[in-house]
Amino acid sequence: MTLNPAGFYKGKHYTEWVDDVKRLKDENKLDECLALLFGLIEATEREAKAEGWPYGAPGYYEQAAIVFRKLKRYGDEIEVLKRWKNGGPQFEQRIRAAQALLANKKSSPQDKKVTRYQNKCLKFSADIGVGENIFKKKLFELTSEFNNEGMPAPKYGDVFWKIANERCNQASLNGDIAAIGRFRRSMAEFLVFEKRDWVPMTKDSIRAFITAELMQNDKTKSSGIIVLKNDLPYELTDLAIRGCKCEKCLPDNGKRQPLSFFKDQNISPLPHQDCLKPPCKCVWSKPWWD
Numbered sequence: 001m002t003l004n005p006a007g008f009y010k011g012k013h014y015t016e017w018v019d020d021v022k023r024l025k026d027e028n029k030l031d032e033c034l035a036l037l038f039g040l041i042e043a044t045e046r047e048a049k050a051e052g053w054p055y056g057a058p059g060y061y062e063q064a065a066i067v068f069r070k071l072k073r074y075g076d077e078i079e080v081l082k083r084w085k086n087g088g089p090q091f092e093q094r095i096r097a098a099q100a101l102l103a104n105k106k107s108s109p110q111d112k113k114v115t116r117y118q119n120k121c122l123k124f125s126a127d128i129g130v131g132e133n134i135f136k137k138k139l140f141e142l143t144s145e146f147n148n149e150g151m152p153a154p155k156y157g158d159v160f161w162k163i164a165n166e167r168c169n170q171a172s173l174n175g176d177i178a179a180i181g182r183f184r185r186s187m188a189e190f191l192v193f194e195k196r197d198w199v200p201m202t203k204d205s206i207r208a209f210i211t212a213e214l215m216q217n218d219k220t221k222s223s224g225i226i227v228l229k230n231d232l233p234y235e236l237t238d239l240a241i242r243g244c245k246c247e248k249c250l251p252d253n254g255k256r257q258p259l260s261f262f263k264d265q266n267i268s269p270l271p272h273q274d275c276l277k278p279p280c281k282c283v284w285s286k287p288w289w290d
Contacts, residue, residue: 014057030070035143037063040060065098160190210284240285244277246276246277249275
């Protein structure tokens with residue numbers, strides 16, 4: 001019987017990776033081992049779905065749980081075991097043991113700081129439409145990539161940045177310039193969180209929003225569609241500043257410029273670099289109060 005291609009990972013069936021998993025565990029390359037294990041888990045799940053099985057082989061779930069136990073990541077251990085048949089009778093005892101260890105684990109101030117940082121990165125990721133499961137998958141992939149290049153294990157911030165750039169690239173391929181603006185804005189907020197320079201990224205975000213506005217306006221004009229406002233024909237002739245109401249930004253709120261002003265990607269005076277609530281939320285947009 002020919003093995004289903006869905007059960008393959010990097011050119012080999014998941015059953016052919018057992019020795020590699022053992023070697024990485026023996027060499028204490030646990031992050032790299034997890035990256036491999038999650039790739040293999042996905043291979044078993046794809047095969048199970050393709051074959052119409054209720055669930056796939058449990059072995060790699062258990063191996064991932066063993067690695068998580070070594071790393072004292074009891075919450076992740078429980079999570080990966082429950083991923084297989086919602087825990088199943090096979091893993092009940094191990095799940096109970098991990099739950100007990102998690103309940104008794106005393107978090108140091110540093111542990112709590114790391115947890116807060118990780119949760120914040122997960123929130124940034126959720127803001128751009130990427131959930132925790134996909135985030136952790138990317139974490140394991142990036143861990144393996146960093147390991148292969150002899151680099152330290154990635155932080156959650158590295159993972160968010162990778163995901164955000166991938167989202168921007170995909171939006172660019174789809175021609176969704178407004179989405180690029182939104183993703184760049186989230187990246188600017190992340191830079192503020194990390195106390196880094198947020199201004200260049202915010203400029204990129206604003207340029208994307210302006211481009212989206214101009215493209216939409218050109219599309220509307222070329223299509224011959226008549227836009228009505230208050231039951232009268234309306235033609236967009238300028239953009240206006242709206243956004244942040246802090247005392248540094250407020251004086252520019254409502255200022256207008258004709259569309260010709262933006263042909264060379266001019267965004268002056270935005271963003272307001274002295275904004276009291278960075279990153280500056282001001283944007284050029286349609287004058288909604290006309």
